[in-house]
Amino acid sequence: MSGFDELRSKTSSETQKITTAHVAVARVIAALNSFSDCVRYLNTRRSGGALLTLQNEAAVQDALYLMLRPWIVDLVPENPTDRVANRFSIKDFLSRSNKLVIEVKYIRDITHGKSIVKELNDDIETYRYHPNCDDLIFFIYDPDGLIPDAAALERHLTSPRSYSDRALRCHAVIKP
Numbered sequence: 166m167s168g169f170d171e172l173r174s175k176t177s178s179e180t181q182k183i184t185t186a187h188v189a190v191a192r193v194i195a196a197l198n199s200f201s202d203c204v205r206y207l208n209t210r211r212s213g214g215a216l217l218t219l220q221n222e223a224a225v226q227d228a229l230y231l232m233l234r235p236w237i238v239d240l241v242p243e244n245p246t247d248r249v250a251n252r253f254s255i256k257d258f259l260s261r262s263n264k265l266v267i268e269v270k271y272i273r274d275i276t277h278g279k280s281i282v283k284e285l286n287d288d289i290e291t292y293r294y295h296p297n298c299d300d301l302i303f304f305i306y307d308p309d310g311l312i313p314d315a316a317a318l319e320r321h322l323t324s325p326r327s328y329s330d331r332a333l334r335c336h337a338v339i340k341p
Contacts, residue, residue, distance in 0.1 A: 188237050188263055190300045190336065196232060197267075197304050197338040203232060222271035225306045226257055229269060237263065264299040266292055271306050278311030282318060289326070293333045302336045315339045 207217045209248065219225050234240050241259045258267040268288050272278045285303060292298045303322055305312070312318055322337040 168318075182273065186238075186259070188265075190263075190265065190302070190334070192236070193233065193263075193265065193267070193302060194336055194338060197229070197302070198340075200229070200232070200304070200306075200338075200340050204228065219306065220253065220269075221273070222306075223270060225271050225304075226269045229267070229304060233258070233267075233327065237265075239263075259297060261297045264297050265302065266295070266298045266300070267302045267304060268292075269304045269306070272309070272311045275311050278307065279313060281305070281312060285318075285322060289322075289333070289335060293326070293328050293331070298333070300334045301337065302338065305337065305339045306341070308341045309341060310341060312339065 171337050204217050204219065217224075217228060219228065228262075230240065232241055236292050237260050239260075239262050243257065257269040259265070268285075270281060270284070271280060288303075289301065292301045305318075307315065319337045319339060324335075326333045328333060
């Protein structure tokens with residue numbers, strides 16, 4: 166076996182280990198909690214590179230994908246769920262190996278800030294049936310502080326949920 170073939174074989178087996186590695190939900194949440202620091206760094210760096218403008222949900226999703234993808238190697242963006250109650254839902258990010266869904270929300274105006282809980286409850290109802298979702302993480306980007314009581318929303322989202330014989334663990338990270 167040549168040196169190149171040996172390296173390829175070794176790299177392939179290492180990649181296999183990486184793709185099946187489990188990432189603890191607490192580590193994902195810790196990364197999400199550093200979101201504002203990462204955005205601030207990118208927007209104030211000395212090189213004068215492109216700025217990260219987060220003016221809609223898609224821009225926030227892109228930034229999160231870049232943050233998380235290097236160590237959640239099976240992270241899949243924008244993946245439609247099965248049809249539930251005659252509608253489809255779009256999972257922002259899915260990791261099958263971690264049985265994890267990350268749902269991203271961008272609070273765009275005061276009305277959305279006041280009504281976001283209904284949207285989140287609808288998401289919970291959809292994901293409670295999904296076979297690859299044991300943990301549902303809500304990342305809510307509220308740049309203008311338009312959610313009336315973010316602490317109450319977080320308590321509501323993270324309360325224990327059990328459906329028949331299955332638990333759905335919900336987590337919330339609310340940031341500007």
